[in-house]
Amino acid sequence: MQPFAIAGLQLQLSGHGNNLPRMHERLDFLMAVFPWVQMVVFSELAACGWSPAHAQAMPGPAEQEFQWMAVRHKVWLVSGSHFELAEGGKVYNTASVIDPEGVVVARHRKLFPFLPYEQGVSAGSNFVVFDIPDVGRFGVSICYDMWFPETSRQLAAMGAEVIIHPTLTSTIDRDVELSIARATAATNQCFMVDINGVGDVGNGRSVVIGPAGDVIYQAGTSEELIPIEVDLARVRRSREVGLRGLGQPLKSFRDSTVRFPVYAGETREYLETLGPLARAERGTRAGIRGVVPTPEHATIPVPGMIDSTGHALVPTLPAPVPVPVPVPAHAVPVPSHPAAVLPAVPHASLEAPPSVAPLAAPPGQFAPSILPDFPAHAASQGAEVQSGDL
Numbered sequence: 196m197q198p199f200a201i202a203g204l205q206l207q208l209s210g211h212g213n214n215l216p217r218m219h220e221r222l223d224f225l226m227a228v229f230p231w232v233q234m235v236v237f238s239e240l241a242a243c244g245w246s247p248a249h250a251q252a253m254p255g256p257a258e259q260e261f262q263w264m265a266v267r268h269k270v271w272l273v274s275g276s277h278f279e280l281a282e283g284g285k286v287y288n289t290a291s292v293i294d295p296e297g298v299v300v301a302r303h304r305k306l307f308p309f310l311p312y313e314q315g316v317s318a319g320s321n322f323v324v325f326d327i328p329d330v331g332r333f334g335v336s337i338c339y340d341m342w343f344p345e346t347s348r349q350l351a352a353m354g355a356e357v358i359i360h361p362t363l364t365s366t367i368d369r370d371v372e373l374s375i376a377r378a379t380a381a382t383n384q385c386f387m388v389d390i391n392g393v394g395d396v397g398n399g400r401s402v403v404i405g406p407a408g409d410v411i412y413q414a415g416t417s418e419e420l421i422p423i424e425v426d427l428a429r430v431r432r433s434r435e436v437g438l439r440g441l442g443q444p445l446k447s448f449r450d451s452t453v454r455f456p457v458y459a460g461e462t463r464e465y466l467e468t469l470g471p472l473a474r475a476e477r478g479t480r481a482g483i484r485g486v487v488p489t490p491e492h493a494t495i496p497v498p499g500m501i502d503s504t505g506h507a508l509v510p511t512l513p514a515p516v517p518v519p520v521p522v523p524a525h526a527v528p529v530p531s532h533p534a535a536v537l538p539a540v541p542h543a544s545l546e547a548p549p550s551v552a553p554l555a556a557p558p559g560q561f562a563p564s565i566l567p568d569f570p571a572h573a574a575s576q577g578a579e580v581q582s583g584d585l
Contacts, residue, residue, distance in 0.1 A: 196426055196428050197330065197331065197426060197427040197428045197431075198424050198425070198426050198427075199233055199234070199327070199330050199331070199357075199424065199425055199426075199427060200229075200231050200232045200233045200234070200422060200423070200424045200425075201232070201233070201234045201235075201236065201357075201359075201388055201403075201422075201423055201424075201425060202225055202229060202232040202234070202235050202236070202420060202421060202422040202423070203235075203236045203238075203388060203390035203401050203403070203414075203420075203421040203423075204218070204221055204222065204225065204235065204236070204237050204238070204390070204420060204421070205238065205390060205391060205392060205393060205397075205399055205401045205414050205418060205419045205420075205421060206218065206221055206237070206238070206241065206392055206393065206394075206396075206418055207392070207393045207394035207417070207418045208238075208241055208244075208392055208393075208394055208395060208396045209244060209394070209395050209396075210240075210244040210245045210246075210394075210395030210396055211244050211246065211395070212243065212244055212249065213242075213243060214241055214242055214243070214244070215242055215257060215260045218237060218241060218242065218264075219260070219264060221420070222235060222264055222268065223267075223268075224420075225420045225422070226268045226270070228420075229420070229422040231422075231424075232270060232422050233270060233271060234270060234271040234272070234273070234327075235264075235268075235270050235271070235272050235273070236272075236273045236275070236359055236361060236388055236390045237273065237274055237275030237361060237390065238275045238361050238362060238363060238390050238391055238392035238396060238397060238401075239275050239276045239288070239290075239337055239338050239361040239362050239363035239391075239392070239396075239397075240275065240276055240277060240278070240288070240363050240396060241274075241275040241276075241277075241361075241392055241396060242257045242260075242261075242274065242275065242276075242277040243257060243277045243278065244395070244396070245363065245395075245396070246278075247278045247286045247315055247316060249277070249278060250277075250278035250279060250280040250286045251277065251278070251279065251280055252279070252280050252281070253279050253281075253289065253291070253302065254299070257274075257277050258274065258277075258291050258299065261274045261291060261293055262293055262297040262298075262299065263297070265293040265294065265295055265296075265297055266295070266296065266297040269295040270295055271292070271293070271294055271295060271327065272292075272293045273290060273291070273292055273293075273335065273359050273361065274290055274291040274292075274293070275290060275361040275390070275392075276288050276289055276290040276305065276337055276361055277289065278316070279302075279304070281317075285317045286315060286316050286317060287304040287305065287316065287317050287319055288304065288305035288308060288313070288316055288337060289302050289303065289304050289305070289319075290302065290303045290305075290335055290337055290361060292323070292325055292333075292335060300325050301323045301324075301325045301335065302323070303319065303321075303323040303335040303336075303337065304317075304318075304319025304320070304321070305318070305319055305337040305338065305339070305340060306318055306319050306320070306322075306337075306340050306343075306346055307339045307340050307342070307343055307346070308339070309338065309339045310472055311472055311473050311474045312474070313339075322334070322346070322349050322350055322353060323335045324350060324353045324354060324355050330427065331356045331357065331427040331430075332353075332354040332355050332356055332357075333355060333356070333357045333358075333359055334347075334350030334351075334353065334355030334357070334358045334359070335350075335358070335359050335360075336350065336358055336359070336360045337360070337361055337362070338360075338361065338362040338363060338364065340360075341360055341362075341372070341375055341376065341379060341389075342375060344378075344379065344382070347379045347382075347383055348382075348383060348448070350383075351383035351384070351385055351445060352445075352448075355383075355385060356385055356386065356427050356430040356431070357385060357386040357387075357388060357425065357427070357430075358379070358380075358383075358385055358386070358387050358388070359388050360376070360387060360388060360389045360390070361390050362389060362390065362391050362397070363391065363392060363396050363397050364391055364397055364398060365395075365396070365397050365398050366398075369391070369398055369400055372389070373389075373400065373402055373413070376389045376402055376404055377404055377408045377410065378408070379404075380404040380405065380406060380407075380408050381406075381407060381408030381438060381444075382444050383444070383445065384406045384407075384430060384433040384434045384438060384443075384444065384445055385406055385430055386403070386404065386405060386406060386425050386427075386429075386430065387402070387403070387404040388403050388423075389401060389402045389403070389404070390421070391414075393416060393417060393418055398416055399414055399415060399416040399417065399419075400413060400414055400415070400416060401413070401414040401419070401421060402414070403421065403423045403425070405425075405429060406429050406430045406433040406434075406438070407429075407433060407438050407439050408438070411423060411425070434446075
């Protein structure tokens with residue numbers, strides 16, 4: 196038996212700004228109640244919300260806060276993700292993996308941004324796995340990555356026995372994702388830890404799935420702390436003798452002589468007929484006709500659907516007809532106030548994951564929510580990081 200305790204935090208958070216103080220508070224509560232937890236996983240874009248306007252260079256304040264959390268509780272921590280401001284002004288949706296000494300051992304950039312809605316976000320190009328000594332190998336995937344089975348199969352082929360999968364799903368396809376998560380675990384004979392948020396950052400139903408596709412636990416739609424002990428020996432046994440003593444899909448994939456022409460750029464004629472990757476509008480090829488959007492139409496924001504400037508991507512609605520309102524002669528005009536403006540984040544080049552010296556907050560005190568830069572870092576310690584090109 197090779198047990199390891201992982202806790203997912205399905206938290207109710209804002210989509211518009213700094214959620215780190217609340218995340219820190221809920222982590223403190225989790226560890227007070229379940230001190231045996233060894234790894235903590237947050238949901239996608241939990242720290243700073245779903246606007247790229249809040250992107251930060253890495254290393255940066257949000258990542259450093261996660262490092263303090265890991266050190267304070269001596270746990271492995273997967274940050275969920277937040278937007279990373281990288282070289283050339285590019286923005287990535289990036290998850291940090293941090294060991295109990297506060298060392299950033301890996302960063303995973305989301306391979307498949309949720310287009311056409313996650314506009315202005317660049318795609319990552321590397322697969323990330325990392326080793327926890329005396330436990331096993333873990334892989335990282337973010338939200339829409341899972342919809343492309345090749346991503347999970349690559350992680351499994353690199354030895355991942357557990358796939359950590361932060362997600363932000365607030366839409367009606369969450370039930371489909373749950374099916375995909377079960378299929379991913381079964382076809383790759385691994386654990387799937389799929390953690391969603393609630394409130395602005397998801398509709399919940401986080402799930403932990405075993406290597407036979409079995410649901411170990413599925414959360415509801417409100418805030419939950421989800422501590423689960425998994426046994427990695429189940430993965431090794433399943434891969435040795437087959438899922439429930441039956442199919443051995445990883446071995447069959449390894450031994451297959453099937454050639455997939457689509458990956459060589461062949462047989463793509465049909466795919467090229469599907470048209471551009473763009474949001475659907477009213478009026479379709481099926482002959483449905485509707486109102487043609489015009490510049491005078493008003494808009495309303497849609498949470499989670501943003502462009503590269505941080506503005507919401509929105510459906511169009513007819514502008515309301517103004518209704519004259521009589522103003523009493525004695526009325527006093529109300530002064531207007533300028534809207535708050537977020538401070539600009541300076542561009543910075545992406546650095547390699549830093550080697551971070553062990554940190555320690557003073558006993559009985561919380562780490563600050565906005566941290567200064569770390570001092571010079573010691574040589575990297577902890578897990579081995581492996582990655583391959585997409």
